[in-house]
Amino acid sequence: MSRRGSKASCDSLNAGLAVDDIIDRLVSTEYNEQDENIVPIFLTFFRRFMKPCELIDQLVERFKHDGFSSSPTAQQKRIYNILLLWLSHHWNDFYAPRARRLMVLFLDHISKHESYTPICDSLAPLVIREPPSTDPDSCWGLVDEEQPVFSNKKDSGYVSGTFHLLLQQTPPQSPREDSVPRLPRQRYVSHSESEGYRRAEFAGGMINIDASNTPYAPSTLTNASNWTSYISIMNNFRKQDQLNLKTIMGTSDNHIAKQLTWIESQLFSRIQPREFLRYIVSNQSSSNSSMILASIAHFNFISSWVATLIISQSRASKRANVFLKFISIAVELRNMNNYNSLMAVLAGMNNAAILRLKQTRQIAATKKIYKQFLSLERLMSTDKSFCAYRMALRASKGSGIPYLGIHTQDLVSLAEANKDFRSDGTVHWDKYRLMGETIMSIIKFKHPGYTIDPDLPLLLSIADCPILSEDELYKKSILVEPKANTNSNNRLKELWLRLKMIIPREHIIHSTNPYVRKCCGCIHLRIGNTFSCLIWAGLSLYFAILSFQTKSPFFSYTSVPTALYIFGTINLVLFGVCLGTLFCLFLRSENGVRAAAYIIGINVFILLVDVFINTILFIVQKGTYVEWCITAASSPLNNQLLSASQGEQQQFNFAIKDFYNCNRTWEDELKFTILCAALIIVLYSYWTFCLFSYAIKLQVNTRAAMLKYYQQGMLPQVPMMMPHVNNGDIIL
Numbered sequence: 001m002s003r004r005g006s007k008a009s010c011d012s013l014n015a016g017l018a019v020d021d022i023i024d025r026l027v028s029t030e031y032n033e034q035d036e037n038i039v040p041i042f043l044t045f046f047r048r049f050m051k052p053c054e055l056i057d058q059l060v061e062r063f064k065h066d067g068f069s070s071s072p073t074a075q076q077k078r079i080y081n082i083l084l085l086w087l088s089h090h091w092n093d094f095y096a097p098r099a100r101r102l103m104v105l106f107l108d109h110i111s112k113h114e115s116y117t118p119i120c121d122s123l124a125p126l127v128i129r130e131p132p133s134t135d136p137d138s139c140w141g142l143v144d145e146e147q148p149v150f151s152n153k154k155d156s157g158y159v160s161g162t163f164h165l166l167l168q169q170t171p172p173q174s175p176r177e178d179s180v181p182r183l184p185r186q187r188y189v190s191h192s193e194s195e196g197y198r199r200a201e202f203a204g205g206m207i208n209i210d211a212s213n214t215p216y217a218p219s220t221l222t223n224a225s226n227w228t229s230y231i232s233i234m235n236n237f238r239k240q241d242q243l244n245l246k247t248i249m250g251t252s253d254n255h256i257a258k259q260l261t262w263i264e265s266q267l268f269s270r271i272q273p274r275e276f277l278r279y280i281v282s283n284q285s286s287s288n289s290s291m292i293l294a295s296i297a298h299f300n301f302i303s304s305w306v307a308t309l310i311i312s313q314s315r316a317s318k319r320a321n322v323f324l325k326f327i328s329i330a331v332e333l334r335n336m337n338n339y340n341s342l343m344a345v346l347a348g349m350n351n352a353a354i355l356r357l358k359q360t361r362q363i364a365a366t367k368k369i370y371k372q373f374l375s376l377e378r379l380m381s382t383d384k385s386f387c388a389y390r391m392a393l394r395a396s397k398g399s400g401i402p403y404l405g406i407h408t409q410d411l412v413s414l415a416e417a418n419k420d421f422r423s424d425g426t427v428h429w430d431k432y433r434l435m436g437e438t439i440m441s442i443i444k445f446k447h448p449g450y451t452i453d454p455d456l457p458l459l460l461s462i463a464d465c466p467i468l469s470e471d472e473l474y475k476k477s478i479l480v481e482p483k484a485n486t487n488s489n490n491r492l493k494e495l496w497l498r499l500k501m502i503i504p505r506e507h508i509i510h511s512t513n514p515y516v517r518k519c520c521g522c523i524h525l526r527i528g529n530t531f532s533c534l535i536w537a538g539l540s541l542y543f544a545i546l547s548f549q550t551k552s553p554f555f556s557y558t559s560v561p562t563a564l565y566i567f568g569t570i571n572l573v574l575f576g577v578c579l580g581t582l583f584c585l586f587l588r589s590e591n592g593v594r595a596a597a598y599i600i601g602i603n604v605f606i607l608l609v610d611v612f613i614n615t616i617l618f619i620v621q622k623g624t625y626v627e628w629c630i631t632a633a634s635s636p637l638n639n640q641l642l643s644a645s646q647g648e649q650q651q652f653n654f655a656i657k658d659f660y661n662c663n664r665t666w667e668d669e670l671k672f673t674i675l676c677a678a679l680i681i682v683l684y685s686y687w688t689f690c691l692f693s694y695a696i697k698l699q700v701n702t703r704a705a706m707l708k709y710y711q712q713g714m715l716p717q718v719p720m721m722m723p724h725v726n727n728g729d730i731i732l
Contacts, residue, residue, distance in 0.1 A: 016426025041436025047141025306348025337400030
């Protein structure tokens with residue numbers, strides 16, 4: 001039971017918490033769903049608002065407060081578990097000698113009580129090991145002022161009494177070798193002269209595997225500027241490039257996906273929670289976030305590798321085959337829940353040099369599997385802050401590797417949008433809780449891990465593949481598929497190909513400057529579409545109201561009321577679609593605008609067909625129209641004559657020689673209908689193409705932004721749906 005009773009002080013999620021209140025929640029033994037992951041979250045972030053020695057003092061004070069009885073209390077057991085987790089995963093927090101000395105004194109104190117010996121036995125090996133040589137978290141966290149005294153000996157000089165005797169029986173243990181990953185000095189894929197000692201390296205040497213299929217962890221640390229240099233493994237193509245391609249094309253899609261997943265899982269498994277914090281809070285090129293940077297470097301390598309293998313083929317059919325091969329690999333990666341490699345492969349396939357290969361995509365689009373490629377693109381789309389991907393990730397079961405780019409961006413947004421402390425000096429704990437939950441949602445996919453055996457020949461083939469730079473890729477793209485001629489036939493053919501293949505371009509029927517009005521009628525894509533939809537909605541509503549009143553907007557008379565009801569229903573649906581389109585235009589939703597363009601296009605087509613059918617009915621029923629016209633005009637006059645003559649006057653025959661000129665009236669209405677139909681066809685079709693053009697412009701802008709960050713080795717900045725912030729407070 002917490003001695004401070006701070007429950008009442010933290011009932012509100014938006015209220016700041018004092019450090020003592022946070023510690024009370026940390027050591028509390030009462031179950032609270034909100035604090036389910038409070039221990040790992042707290043140990044990840046606590047150095048933003050307190051020093052390691054201060055935390056030791058707080059935990060030791062609470063441990064001693066419960067006294068020493070025949071067995072540890074529930075709170076003492078929880079404090080023990082916290083210390084065990086802290087010492088095991090964050091040994092660098094004990095960089096200062098005072099922190100280690102406090103732990104030794106604490107163990108020396110509790111070792112005098114026999115019932116607490118198991119706790120002492122468990123913590124002692126972790127406390128007396130060699131001091132940490134560095135503190136990578138000093139770049140973002142608070143540090144103890146005391147300067148460390150470097151020594152190669154364990155910290156046994158502080159002990160005395162019973163604990164000293166205990167330590168003499170405890171063999172020292174070295175820190176975990178994988179706790180601080182390191183990078184090698186070599187910049188390229190390296191292997192020895194002997195084939196038996198060849199070793200494939202990935203992520204700048206982070207992941208190595210030798211001929212015995214044994215993963216190798218290098219121990220030397222290189223400068224961060226060299227981490228992405230492995231992308232330029234070789235400056236020029238070699239004959240081995242074709243050999244590598246044959247290896248890839250001759251290997252099953254599932255096996256290649258497994259090997260890519262093995263590499264990615266080796267990187268992902270070494271990422272520790274605090275590395276995300278080091279990456280977003282400190283300089284993003286700092287060596288303290290080595291595994292994050294290694295993951296980004298490997299992402300860029302896979303992306304460049306995919307683009308290079310596609311562009312290296314001189315014939316469009318071969319390029320299409322390689323393109324389709326990577327679609328199949330991407331499908332397998334999706335099935336394995338390896339979203340990070342999936343995004344890297346898609347980034348390579350959407351490289352600027354690959355996007356312009358119209359012939360290649362035209363051939364690939366004829367295959368059934370191309371639909372799966374479009375499906376994967378929708379899955380990893382940035383629309384609504386990667387909404388489709390997030391839903392798929394939550395539904396994923398078993399092993400998985402999240403797409404780190406978007407989750408890291410979530411952390412960046414939370415860190416930048418919210419203050420560490422409130423105006424009253426309390427800790428903004430909700431900020432750290434939300435950031436911690438984001439990290440926990442990533443780290444949980446470490447278990448269960450993948451059970452994949454590395455394939456050395458295939459890994460060597462991937463690692464040895466010469467990679468082209470962005471400039472070289474684009475030059476190669478121009479070489480294998482030159483720009484089309486500018487004659488009218490080629491331009492019409494190119495326009496049709498873009499419409500058919502839906503190849504993104506900023507404009508389809510517009511000038512190169514979408515903000516300039518010209519005599520051709522080009523309009524501003526967003527504002528113009530908004531006004532078009534408003535006019536569209538008004539016309540549709542007007543037509544619908546007239547039709548449901550059995551009045552045609554074009555004809556004076558029709559003998560088929562059902563045709564009017566159908567026409568009114570179509571216009572009513574079009575009115576609703578126009579309102580939805582206005583909402584999508586306001587949000588600038590790429591998928592929403594594109595879907596609206598398709599729906600409106602279909603609706604306009606149905607509307608035009610209905611107008612055509614109604615016109616045919618009007619032509620066929622000319623006799624009925626003339627009869628109605630004469631009857632409608634003559635009936636009032638006959639009635640007046642009969643009334644005046646008291647029924648003795650004979651009725652006139654007004655049908656003789658078209659007395660009321662009804663044939664001419666019918667012809668005029670037919671001409672008016674044809675003119676209105678022509679205007680509807682032109683205006684509605686033009687507005688539909690404008691809407692479709694704006695949807696493609698949004699898609700181009702999104703892809704261009706993502707490609708820019710991929711090329712720079714950065715994470716994509718995407719619009720986030722984050723909690724609202726008011727004066728430094730999170731409003732959930």
